[in-house]
Amino acid sequence: SSSSTGKEETGKKLNEGDTVKIGLNFELSGDVSSYGQAERNAAQLAIEQYNERSDTKFKAEGVEVDDKGDAAESTTQAIKLIEEDGVAAIVGPATSGASIATYEVATQNNTPVISPSATQVNAMMNGETPYEYAWRVCFEDSYQGAAMAIYSADTLKCKKAAIINETSDYGQGLANQFETTFKEHGGEVVAHEQYNAGDTDFASMLTKIKDSGFDVLYIAGYYSEAGLIIKQAREDGIDCPIVGADGFESEKLVQLAGKENLNEVWYTTAYTTVNASDELNAFIDAYTKKYDQAPNMFSALAYDATNLVLDQLEATGATGEELNEAIKKANFEGITGSFTFDEKTHTPVKSVMVVNQVDGVQTEATEVKVD
């Protein structure tokens, strides 16, 4: 079997008709399994669609593993995928912590890892330089946080912000950047609260900040809690703009918050069904058909990440270093937008959209520039 370091072996050429294995390393159990499963589903869909096409050179096979939402397990599973299954690339995991835990092994073994949604600041960095084989197709938290701070200060003309963030890296990353940029743009942060993923009761937090005089509320977290916060805030009579990040992007946000409460709500995202492209609509249809539920942003990102790998495999017919080089140079058009990679950070250069909700319906999407 293969050597344990893989250092000397920098990849191999594929023959037409070969079956290429792609590792799908996702959070299939544990607290964050809903993200992992949504992404796994989309990745499998992409592979299935690839195999159904008649114009392809290879067959692809997705090898699923469960990292349980745990960093250590994620390392272990990445090694399994590389060593035991001999995958050409790994898509996943969904969360940053689990993703970062695979970069060292991936780089040692010349196997690209593409995370759909590891948005943590500097996630791909190994000190000053990025891990050579680590990639993501989402933008990083600070970027979104900054974008929303600019939008709130300049477009919405807000002066005083209250921030509520999840205690996770995602929440903290967004909140910190929002605070910094908002201040730079002349704003002030008058209240700052945190919650744990899974919390359901935000009454005391909202009661506490209610009188602090804020004119915009930034929620740095995912739809599952953000939906409840929005609902409870609106019912509590907080009617100023509520803004957030791509964690809001889900059908569930509407269900959780209630349509009537989703007014004056904006969030940053790379994925929007407003003015959806044909490709995006096709994806939504196919996904809905296959899994009997609508996809969300995470599925879309995973779909893009998988297609990115499949495209480059198809183009190069090689694994290892050559495949990785192709990814680095890729100019990818996906359903979450077109992008190239910033070679210094291995993060896509993508535009941020700010989406507005009116009665729970996304109405318009504006592009925001961060500099």
Add this chain to the structure above:
Amino acid sequence: MSQFLQQIVNGLSLGSIYALIALGYTMVYGIIKLINFAHGDVYMIGAYTAFIVTTYFGFSFFPALITCMVVCGLLGVLIERIAYRPLRHSPRITALITAIGVSYVIEYTTAYFMGSEKRTYPQLLSNASFQLGPIKISTQQIYIFLITIVLMLLLQFIIQKTKMGRAMRAVSTDENAAKLMGINVDNTISFTFLIGSALAGAAGILVGIYYNSINPLMGMVPGLKAFVAAVFGGIGSIPGAMIGGLFIGMAETMVIAYGSSLYRDAIVYAILIIVLIVKPTGLLGKNEREKV
């Protein structure tokens, strides 16, 4: 001041929910001294049962509540039969491990069939709220609070005053002596699980409606908090569970209101530890020195 009053309302409603789960927990513990780790998951099943019967079969609140309580009650009995009864005479920690196993099975079976993402409820109870001077209370909060109190009183009555309750207490102190009185120990324990789990079912639907958000792992944290609440109040004591639940809810609320939300759980645990050091068997737990 008005903020303070409002925070008290917030604390009471959060606390009632913990208390509601803690009641069933403590009841089962009181009788067979088992930490029923799966209790939080039974509560989750309650929430899902209500979700299914209301969403797919269009049940209204009360029929849904009854269904939940029945389903969860039976589930509790089933769990006891399969996973705890064979271990009744093994070390308690062994049964704790089966409880953990059962908990995994329930959580992930639900995730398998219902998906692991969040679900939302139809609006089953009016969510009108009214202003009482400076404070705002919703009808749902009142419902939860009242139902919790009523159930606590009912439980206390069952355990202290009824024949079944006496049998339960007898089984809890001495199983073999209870048998010699003609008490059917198995049935009594099943009954305990029936009631305790039905309570969890009631909690499930109420929380589902109140927060409008359920998922297969939703029982984990409240299960743990309820365990903490039960211990705080003196595990095995029904009023203790009520007080413990209300206390934990109130403490969390006050830490957020006047401390830091960052350290919410840390501070609550610290208070808990201090209380236990001062009163090693919880607030209402019997401070029984073993007779030598």
Add this chain to the structure above:
Amino acid sequence: MLEVKDLHVHYGMIEALKGVSLQVEEGQIVSLIGANGAGKTTLLQSISGIVKKSSGDVHFIGKDIYKESPQKIVADGLTQVPEGRRIFAGMSVYENLILGAYLRKDKKEIQEDLQKVYQQFPILEQRKNQDASTLSGGEQQMLAMGRALMARPKLLLLDEPSMGLAPILVKEIFSIIQEINKTGTTILLVEQNAKMALSIADYAYVLETGNVVLSGTGKDLIESEDIQKAYLGG
């Protein structure tokens, strides 16, 4: 009334009863004596259905109770006062007594029986609302007997009722046993205190390491030399 034939009981690998047979006739006091670990408690517990029997035969008033559950056996009229009293701690004296009548539905008669027990053991009435675990050993023994009587047993099994009691109480307990017997309850009495047990017995058995080694009327056994030596310290 009670007939045990060739009863075997095992605890895991240990055979605690190795084929015990005995009989109790209606209205009698039958005593069972034997050293520690002879299997006396095991015998009573297996009759009551608490301990699993390996093989043998148990009949009570003509009915096969070998396989019956403890609560059925109690319902049939066979009640036991267990070794070490086993009163329910944390419950009041009154509640303990009422639990004795757990299977009975005749509320009124239960109350009457309660009064009877209070008459027989006045101390229990004085202490009726006290937590039973705070009673002294002797009081607990009376409670345990009173509790058993609340079931209106036809046959009462007593396991070492004098254990750990002061001499003055031992005498009192034995006279209570005789009184209970006079009011029509048959008694199977297990005792270490062989002298007392034999002196009130109509018939008696001696158990040694799981076997009945001797039996006879109480009087015969008291006079037997072997018994004198081994159990009466003579």
Add this chain to the structure above:
Amino acid sequence: MTKGILNKINLMWVAIIVVLYLLLSYMMAAGIINSYYKITLFNMCINIMLAVSLNLVIGICGQFSLGHAGFMCIGAYSAGIITKMMPNYAGLILGILVGFVISTIAALIVSIPTLRLKGDYLAIATLGFSEIIRILVQNMKITNGAAGLSGIPALTTWPLLMLGVVLTIVICSNFTRSAPGRACIAVREDEIAAEAMGINTTKYKVIAFVIGALLASAAGALFACNFYVIKPTQFTFNKSIDILVMVVFGGMGSMTSSVLAAIAIGLLNMVLQNFTDARMIIYGAILVIMMIFKPQGLFGDREISLSKIVDKAKAKKEAN
């Protein structure tokens, strides 16, 4: 038999360990154990250290602690932070030592007042304490908050792990089979009687608790330097439960059992990986079934004892 430390039995143990070590090293070098199995093996080693040390607290001393993850967390972060600054073995050793100091202080703070608590009350107090540790770590700058540490140098090597495992087992079993260990067992069996034997029960509970904490902290350090990344969410109450499961699954009070359980659960996890969606259902069901049919655990409270094996062999020889 007992001729000081260089007795026959001890020498036999040394021989067995050396052979086992060389065998596994060879298998790794030859690729019979590939990297995936290797990391699974590494993981098992860390779990052995955790399970054996928790067994000392729960199985031997009878103190129901649900806070083991907290001490692991301390060790992991101490080593993580220091080796990031000093990415070499000196750094790792320093990290382990710093972890020891902090864990000892933490263990003393929690144990002296709380070990008076009994059973489930103690469990909740230790659980709470370990959550407090985690929340502090989650909110500190030096630990990089919720994002955790990444880019920790991979200093954990096979010889180091083997050493960790062997030392853990030797420490725990030497302790158990000595006067202080007997005192701990006495405390577990009957606290009042133990006190009547002149045993300062608090002292021995604290000793066992601190040894357990130190070993967990060492395991945490090796863990941090094995997986590149550590996050506060890895050290929740669920981690403590996982360790507890190993202890009970194996058999309480037996070091051998904890070792075997850590290995068995590691293998089980490996096999179950193939059942992604049903994995946890099967795992849960196995826990239930296993406990019902073997409530004493996989191996019960038996220990592999060379001296007994030797005695038996001798007896057999003589009989022939």
Add this chain to the structure above:
Amino acid sequence: MEPILEVKNLTRNFGGLAAVSNVSMQIMPGELIGLIGPNGAGKTTLFNLLTGVYEPSEGLIEMQVDGKPKQIGGMKPYKITNLGVARTFQNIRLFKSMTVLENVEVAMQRNIQYGTMSAILRLPKFYSEERWIKEKAIEYLKDVGLYQKRNELATNLPYGEQRRLEIARALAIQPKILYLDEPAAGMNPQETADLTKLIHEIREKYHLTIILIEHDMSLVMNICERIYVLDYGKMIANGNPEEIKNNEFVIKAYLGEEI
């Protein structure tokens, strides 16, 4: 001669109940004292006070330590034990899953010099002391006739032997004072006779002061030099067996008409 133990006006309340009430006693070195009284009189509670399990509500307990009286009331049990006080329990409290030998070894804790470090590092001190402990423990087992059973689990011993093991364990503490709480409970006359002999032997061999609680009057009256009688927490009589047998209060409260 100074009394080895002096109890002055000792009281212990449980809620409203005075389980031990204003009790005073003087015990001389080497005496063999009986403590009798009806059930619930407070005998065991008195032992618990003397051994530190309970704290006195009022009163003093003075023990002769290094030639000076020392107040030990309310001290932690293990500290009192380490002054040379041992006891057995009314409800046997052995370390059930330990072997017979280990039970005795545990009791020798206070004579052990090596610490946790020596144990873990297996320093020479460990080996030499362990050997000594084992030899000593075996000696105590021989005293009570349990040497043959040294490797059995304590829980597997028959009742009578468990009581003997409790005595061996108490001896291993190398006490000056030994409290025995109903050592003959549940024994038949033959076993009781053997026990009586054993108590005599160990007292001679180890120069013990012994106080024992017993309901078996044949034993008490046979071997005790002096008897204290408790009733409802109060000391109602104190004297030699003849005096006690004929004391009308004792007859009324405890013995009944004839013995």
